[in-house]
Amino acid sequence: xxxxxxxxxxxxxxxxxxxxxxxxxxxxxxxxxxxxxxxxxxxxxxxxxxxxxxxxxxxxxxxxxxxxxxxxxxxxxxxxxxxxxxxxxxxxxxxxxxxxxxxxxxxxxxxxxxxxxxxxxxxxxxxxxxxxxxxxxxxxxxxxxxxxxxxxxxxxxxxxxxxxxxxxxxxxxxxxxxxxxxxxxxxxxxxxxxxxxxxxxxxxxxxxxxxxxxxxxxxxxxxxxxxxxxxxxxxxxxxxxxxxxxxxxxxxxxxxxxxxxxxxxxxxxxxxxxxxxxxxxxxxxxxxxxxxxxxxxxxxxxxxxxxxxxxxxxxxxxxx
Amino acid sequence: xxxxxxxxxxxxxxxxxxxxxxxxxxxxxxxxxxxxxxxxxxxxxxxxxxxxxxxxxxxxxxxxxxxxxxxxxxxxxxxxxxxxxxxxxxxxxxxxxxxxxxxxxxxxxxxxxxxxxxxxxxxxxxxxxxxxxxxxxxxxxxxxxxxxxxxxxxxxxxxxxxxxxxxxxxxxxxxxxxxxxxxxxxxxxxxxxxxxxxxxxxxxxxxxxxxxxxxxxxxxxxxxxxxxxxxxxxxxxxxxxxxxxxxxxxxxxxxxxxxxxxxxxxxxxxxxxxxxxxxxxxxxxxxxxxxxxxxxxxxxxxxxxxxxxxxxxxxxxxxxxxxxxxxxxxxxxxxxxxxxxxxx
Numbered sequence: 001x002x003x004x005x006x007x008x009x010x011x012x013x014x015x016x017x018x019x020x021x022x023x024x025x026x027x028x029x030x031x032x033x034x035x036x037x038x039x040x041x042x043x044x045x046x047x048x049x050x051x052x053x054x055x056x057x058x059x060x061x062x063x064x065x066x067x068x069x070x071x072x073x074x075x076x077x078x079x080x081x082x083x084x085x086x087x088x089x090x091x092x093x094x095x096x097x098x099x100x101x102x103x104x105x106x107x108x109x110x111x112x113x114x115x116x117x118x119x120x121x122x123x124x125x126x127x128x129x130x131x132x133x134x135x136x137x138x139x140x141x142x143x144x145x146x147x148x149x150x151x152x153x154x155x156x157x158x159x160x161x162x163x164x165x166x167x168x169x170x171x172x173x174x175x176x177x178x179x180x181x182x183x184x185x186x187x188x189x190x191x192x193x194x195x196x197x198x199x200x201x202x203x204x205x206x207x208x209x210x211x212x213x214x215x216x217x218x219x220x221x222x223x224x225x226x227x228x229x230x231x232x233x234x235x236x237x238x239x240x241x242x243x244x245x246x247x248x249x250x251x252x253x254x255x256x257x258x259x260x261x262x263x264x265x266x267x268x269x270x271x272x273x274x275x276x277x278x279x280x281x282x283x284x285x286x287x288x289x290x291x292x293x294x295x296x297x298x299x300x301x302x303x304x305x306x307x308x309x310x311x312x313x314x315x316x317x318x319x320x
Numbered sequence: 321x322x323x324x325x326x327x328x329x330x331x332x333x334x335x336x337x338x339x340x341x342x343x344x345x346x347x348x349x350x351x352x353x354x355x356x357x358x359x360x361x362x363x364x365x366x367x368x369x370x371x372x373x374x375x376x377x378x379x380x381x382x383x384x385x386x387x388x389x390x391x392x393x394x395x396x397x398x399x400x401x402x403x404x405x406x407x408x409x410x411x412x413x414x415x416x417x418x419x420x421x422x423x424x425x426x427x428x429x430x431x432x433x434x435x436x437x438x439x440x441x442x443x444x445x446x447x448x449x450x451x452x453x454x455x456x457x458x459x460x461x462x463x464x465x466x467x468x469x470x471x472x473x474x475x476x477x478x479x480x481x482x483x484x485x486x487x488x489x490x491x492x493x494x495x496x497x498x499x500x501x502x503x504x505x506x507x508x509x510x511x512x513x514x515x516x517x518x519x520x521x522x523x524x525x526x527x528x529x530x531x532x533x534x535x536x537x538x539x540x541x542x543x544x545x546x547x548x549x550x551x552x553x554x555x556x557x558x559x560x561x562x563x564x565x566x567x568x569x570x571x572x573x574x575x576x577x578x579x580x581x582x583x584x585x586x587x588x589x590x591x592x593x594x595x596x597x598x599x600x601x602x603x604x605x606x607x608x609x610x611x612x613x614x615x616x617x618x619x620x621x622x623x624x625x626x627x628x629x630x631x632x633x634x635x636x637x638x639x640x641x642x643x644x645x646x647x648x649x650x651x652x653x654x655x656x657x658x659x660x661x662x663x664x
Binding site: 045046047158159185186188189190191192193215216217218219221222223241242245246257259260261262263266267269270271275 | 367368369461463476477478503504506509510511512514515533534535536537539540560563573574575577578579580581582583585586587589
């Protein structure tokens, strides 16, 4: 696929965490592409590797974690070839992150205005005080915050306002890709909807692509264009969101959808039986087989390869 | 109805601002009771700042009301004897929202499990204690060998929260006040945790007060529901009625904001963005798409359009008014004759 149809390309990415009992693979041979202006979702349970993957794309994995192999391309740039200084400049300017838990990601003793100004200055914007003030005001307006928010400290803002402030910081250098890691996990539904509407609007204004990391399939259904499902470090299914909802190829995807409580039918609320496997003791064959109601003999022996289904979809399941 | 725990006309306000000159009302003339004979699951739903957590803290006796009273078996919590208080502490258990804050980072997680066993003398030997604890952990889907002996930071939020459910389970209480127990937990685990709460209710007859901002799980778990908005009840009643046909515009906004797994992108709600809160009228008037002039003038009372539901909105003003402090009868599990306190 050439660069004109791909803004970000993740190729055979592997992340390992070193541990006294042996290294574990938190991200195992993951490949996917992100198209310009696309909204791509990454869903899975805790520990499935979705947040690790988000960090790995930005090369922000800290020891004992390390990127074991693979490549991330931002348009024509291979990120593994960049020096530390270059990758630092690329964060925020090329790929920005809206972190999980807005409450904790802002500096509590710095006003919102100065946190945005810091981000601008750190990436080499030489602006006068007045230009900074103008820039901050327009950024805040873009994310739906009143201009007064600039002079506030994080604790003076509500959770939704803090998350909007984080979005303002993320977009201040007009990145091509915004990675939002569970941006609304701590917010109320009404505020969640408003924040997601803001993120969607801002993305359109910037012509950016978005990777939304999360576990709420309802949120994915309403927001993303394509969805990737992670399980035990692997990307087990990718497909356009409509297809995933109507006809998921992987049994895990189906169970993830069914685990969402329904507002229409009482009693249709089932979890996924069993627990996500420990990465250190992955079962042989397909890592999902102990929890899979459809598992057959070969699922217990043979690890399913990722297979393509048309141009848009992949799945790693023997039965798909 | 004989109430095990009851909030009677409770108002709770907190001092804020410079020198405590501004007061924030977290709960306003709120009445609520948990029946001693007929255990039920009641959900309390509302956004942050609606007073849900204050309600939980009052019920648990962690804060005192500014006005009104919290009663345990008919006695004011503030006047309970040491023995009465001890009984209350066992009968009414809590599961909190933040599975990080409840642990002391210097102790192994075993501590939160062994302490209640010891304090309430639930086991006669170490082996029995171990057995009780392992049983409770397995009941909430945890592997004891992965949990015991660990420090809080070595466990995930979901694991820590399930330990808190296991802890409540150990004590066999009569009421569990669960304040956002699954808001920090994966969707796939929510059903398991809430299912274990539901099981506690069904098998052990424990009443559950499930406090949440998530209407969908509230619908799945609870029999009755209270919807709160800025310190007051806006709608209450049978969960089927409230969720399927919400009467209050705020409840409608809340239900419309839930993202659904559907190929139809219907995630949009009519909403006005208010900036000035009505001081004297309905607190939702500034955001309400159906606001009328009278909404700004005076707060609407709770109307009772059907025996098992109530809503505080002038759109229902052809229904009888629910007497203040009678939310209990709307939330009663079974239908009962209309009471004299309901006036036409």
